[in-house]
Amino acid sequence: MTDRPDYVRTARSPRMLGLLVLLLLAAAVCGRLGVWQLDRATERGAAGARAQEEAAASHGAVPLDEVLPPQTTMSGDLLGRVVQVSGTYGTDELLVPGRVLDGVVGVLVLTPLQVTGTDAVLAVVRGWVPDVAAAQTLDPAPTGTVDLTGYLRAAEAGGEGGLPEGQVDAISPAELVNRWGGPIYSAYVVLETVEPAQDPDLLPLGQPEPGGDALNLQNLAYALQWWIFGGFAVALWVRIVRDEARAEVEEMAAAEQPVTTDR
Incomplete structure (x- = not known):
């Protein structure tokens, strides 16, 4: 026992x-x-985020400085909001590879905008092209003062790096400030309209889809x-x-x- x-x-x-x-x-x-x-x-979560962005976009364009001053954190209710902003494009343009438009993987063209009336820089996604070679044949960004509208997007997490010169794998103002200088806006803008007009080969993204991590x-x-x-x-x-x-x-x-x- x-x-x-x-x-x-x-x-x-x-x-x-x-x-x-x-x-x-x-x-x-x-x-x-x-x-x-x-x-x-x-x-x-995705449906809620989509409804939030559609509601934000339906409010109409508002001046950027009224909703998001430089170096302030963007609140969630501004995601997808259409803003107006004027400024001068910088020449240190970057490419963001691996981005999809209508099911096709291509490249985003990311340009710094020196915002009028401030010393701050705003990252602007001017459009999409199918590959790096197509991006290299584009006309330069319009010179002088440009007036644009676009959708506010939250900053992306920093990328892993290791890409060729002139390319980044994430739209991260926290990293872009090291290249473009500051102060810099905490969000970026996806271009909707711009005057004067830019190269027509740059395809517009339209209103971005909501993030996939919403729950x-x-x-x-x-x-x-x-x-x-x-x-x-x-x-x-x-x-x-x-x-x-x-x-x-x-x-x-x-x-x-x-x-x-x-x-």
């Missing part, structure tokens, strides 16, 4: 194995419901709850096995105790 619980023997008993199958099925159902809620969180927090919380329930089902089986094994040892010990009678 041993006074130590035999957890393995208890776990292998038909009753415990049957219970394990039932709890694993319950955990699988909880896991699947969690994945469904995560999918819903992604869908509803609806309510559905995300539901997903986490279902996954916790699934983990609890497995933990419950472990707890039952442990308690059952200990109870067996206690019963055996009690049965082996000598019986005493009062005289």
Whole structure:
């Protein structure tokens, strides 16, 4: 006889194995419901972001300095907002490869704009071309003062680097300031219209699609709850096995105790 619980023997008993199958099925159902809620969180988050950007764009163009002064953080409600701004294009133009337009991978043309009335620089995506060779044949950006409208976009995370000179893999003002100087706006603009006109071979992007990482927090919380329930089902089986094994040892010990009678 041993006074130590035999957890393995208890776990292998038909009753415990049957219970394990039932709890694993319950955990699988909880896991699947969690994945469904995560999918819903992604869908509803993207729909919410799209509605927010469409609402922002529907407000009409507003002067940039009224909604986003230089070196201030862009609030979420400004995402997709159409702004007006005037300035002078700089010559240190950059290319951003690996960007998709209508299912085709190409290159963005990114140009610094010295904003009129400030000493700040604004990054402007002037358009899209199919490849670097096409970008090299474009006419230079218009000279003198330009008046443009465009969609505000949040800064991207810094890229990994390693691209040829004149190319960047992310539109990150925090990195662009090292090249263009500052102060610099914390967001960038996707060009909608510009006067005077630019090279017609630069294709406009139109209103950008909302970011793919938007999540609806309510559905995300539901997903986490279902996954916790699934983990609890497995933990419950472990707890039952442990308690059952200990109870067996206690019963055996009690049965082996000598019986005493009062005289």
